[in-house]
Amino acid sequence: MATMQVHEWMINYTRQTEWIDRRGLFLWLAFYAGGLGGGLYLVSLYFNSLWGMLFGWLIITGIKGSAHLIFLGKPLRAWRIVFRPHSSWLSRGIIFVLSFALFGAIQMALTRWAPGSTAEIVFKVLAGAAAFAVSIYTGFVLNSVKAVPFWNSMLLPILFILCGVLGGFGLSVVIALNGGDVNLAAAEAGTRWLLVINALLIGIYLWRAANRETTGKKSVLEQIQGNLAPFFWIGIVALGIIVPLGIALVSHLAGEVSASLILTGVTCEIIGGLTLRYCVLKAGAYKPLVARPR
Amino acid sequence: MRWGMVVNLSKCVRCYACIAACRIEHFLPMGVSWPRLVALETGIERPTVSNYSVRCNHCKNAPCVSVCPTGATFQRNDGIIMIDQNKCVGCRYCVIACPYQNRTFVSKDKDRGFFPGRIQTDFEKAGKKRYPHQVGTTEKCNFCVERIDEGTKQGLTPGKDRDATPACVNTCPARALTFGNLDDPDSEISKLIRENEGFQLHPEYDTDPSIYFIDRGIGSNQALRKSEDTRQESIATGGSK
Numbered sequence: 001m002a003t004m005q006v007h008e009w010m011i012n013y014t015r016q017t018e019w020i021d022r023r024g025l026f027l028w029l030a031f032y033a034g035g036l037g038g039g040l041y042l043v044s045l046y047f048n049s050l051w052g053m054l055f056g057w058l059i060i061t062g063i064k065g066s067a068h069l070i071f072l073g074k075p076l077r078a079w080r081i082v083f084r085p086h087s088s089w090l091s092r093g094i095i096f097v098l099s100f101a102l103f104g105a106i107q108m109a110l111t112r113w114a115p116g117s118t119a120e121i122v123f124k125v126l127a128g129a130a131a132f133a134v135s136i137y138t139g140f141v142l143n144s145v146k147a148v149p150f151w152n153s154m155l156l157p158i159l160f161i162l163c164g165v166l167g168g169f170g171l172s173v174v175i176a177l178n179g180g181d182v183n184l185a186a187a188e189a190g191t192r193w194l195l196v197i198n199a200l201l202i203g204i205y206l207w208r209a210a211n212r213e214t215t216g217k218k219s220v221l222e223q224i225q226g227n228l229a230p231f232f233w234i235g236i237v238a239l240g241i242i243v244p245l246g247i248a249l250v251s252h253l254a255g256e257v258s259a260s261l262i263l264t265g266v267t268c269e270i271i272g273g274l275t276l277r278y279c280v281l282k283a284g285a286y287k288p289l290v291a292r293p294r
Numbered sequence: 295m296r297w298g299m300v301v302n303l304s305k306c307v308r309c310y311a312c313i314a315a316c317r318i319e320h321f322l323p324m325g326v327s328w329p330r331l332v333a334l335e336t337g338i339e340r341p342t343v344s345n346y347s348v349r350c351n352h353c354k355n356a357p358c359v360s361v362c363p364t365g366a367t368f369q370r371n372d373g374i375i376m377i378d379q380n381k382c383v384g385c386r387y388c389v390i391a392c393p394y395q396n397r398t399f400v401s402k403d404k405d406r407g408f409f410p411g412r413i414q415t416d417f418e419k420a421g422k423k424r425y426p427h428q429v430g431t432t433e434k435c436n437f438c439v440e441r442i443d444e445g446t447k448q449g450l451t452p453g454k455d456r457d458a459t460p461a462c463v464n465t466c467p468a469r470a471l472t473f474g475n476l477d478d479p480d481s482e483i484s485k486l487i488r489e490n491e492g493f494q495l496h497p498e499y500d501t502d503p504s505i506y507f508i509d510r511g512i513g514s515n516q517a518l519r520k521s522e523d524t525r526q527e528s529i530a531t532g533g534s535k
């Protein structure tokens with residue numbers, strides 16, 4: 001039978017490209033920065049670490065904010081995004097980010113100059129809630145896209161926020177190593193637990209996705225056997241889970257490990273988190289519009 | 295009132311006239327095509343070519359409308375999904391959310407002109423003046439809403455009177471495209487759908503597209519569309535049932 005040129009997107013599984021290829025890479029960065037910054041802020045609230053809060057705030061307002069603006073086709077109209085929170089998760093997300101920027105700034109000022117005041121406690125609650133929302137909303141943005149079965153899971157927001165908090169624990173370890181106001185042992189313990197939980201969650205997520213229509217299965221196979229396999233096995237599994245978990249266990253058993261080894265583990269965690277977001281975005285695929293007959 | 299279209303797959307001769315007509319009507323940038331024509335062979339022993347002329351489905355429950363964070367994408371009372379280019383921020387949420395992948399983000403490389411970096415033809419100049427396409431925003435088929443609005447103002451009926459009917463429908467030499475009011479049971483397209491078992495693409499998404507296809511059993515598509523979705527997917531990739 002003669003081959004015929006066809007639009008691939010009509011008859012094959014077609015992966016989405018707008019949110020990961022070319023300028024879409026900035027969205028990937030923005031999504032990850034939101035999770036990481038929010039996670040760090042939440043962890044820093046737990047440790048009452050002003051340095052951690054400041055870094056978390058800067059990651060969200062600086063890196064995430066800039067990446068979002070660069071990604072937009074018409075960045076000067078970005079203010080319009082806040083007007084549809086009743087139906088659009090992107091709209092809600094920007095409101096979360098703006099709320100976090102405001103509440104976080106006020107709370108940090110209060111923590112610095114009026115610690116223990118009622119106002120500080122109120123703003124800690126507000127900023128914490130906003131940081132939580134910033135961390136989790138990107139999962140809902142993807143989850144709301146029915147057309148991509150791989151993303152259509154309630155586990156995705158949970159995975160994203162836990163990944164963000166894991167990165168937050170990692171960065172708080174770095175702050176502690178540099179003499180910051182963080183309890184190193186507690187931060188390491190948090191990292192250990194979250195690494196295990198995240199590894200389990202990634203496994204469950206992929207298993208559930210593989211059973212979600214044939215398209216979901218295709219996306220999973222693409223990750224573990226296809227073009228994304230090097231990213232998955234090296235970035236997520238090896239660097240994101242095994243290496244930091246190994247270092248965390250050695251640290252736990254030996255009592256103390258060198259700062260450079262801990263920093264290596266934290267770097268691997270960050271790479272793992274970035275790769276996880278990358279693979280999730282890259283593997284998102286649509287069903288064929290028209291089935292190719294036998 | 296709900297405008298809709300019927301694409302008769304058994305009549306389409308794959309002449310691409312619908313695509314050319316749309317390009318001329320809307321002065322589309324070189325890298326953008328609102329309607330797309332897809333041809334695929336069906337059957338092995340007796341191959342038959344099926345042609346799917348696809349475009350924005352103007353869904354009744356359009357996911358692009360609900361995800362748009364600015365309200366740039368909206369639905370008119372007559373069912374047509376529109377994009378206000380002056381409100382679109384280019385976030386591409388709608389492009390991602392459309393299960394039919396019928397939206398296009400106009401990036402710079404899609405609007406480089408006929409002779410990039412050399413000259414701009416008079417046709418292009420006229421087009422940019424009359425139908426400006428904004429780089430950095432999203433576009434899609436609008437059912438030639440300008441013709442519909444102008445025509446109805448003059449008392450014409452879209453689908454019947456050429457001046458009020460989408461350009462692709464007017465141009466189709468095989469009369470494979472029919473336009474009309476889906477809410478009117480006596481309209482031509484309502485009859486076509488009723489009498490020929492018109493079907494929509496991916497009804498499982500509950501989007502209720504305003505574009506129906508009729509195939510009169512050409513190739514094996516008649517059987518395909520009635521089969522289970524999972525089986526269709528399996529077939530699409532050559533997998534087993």
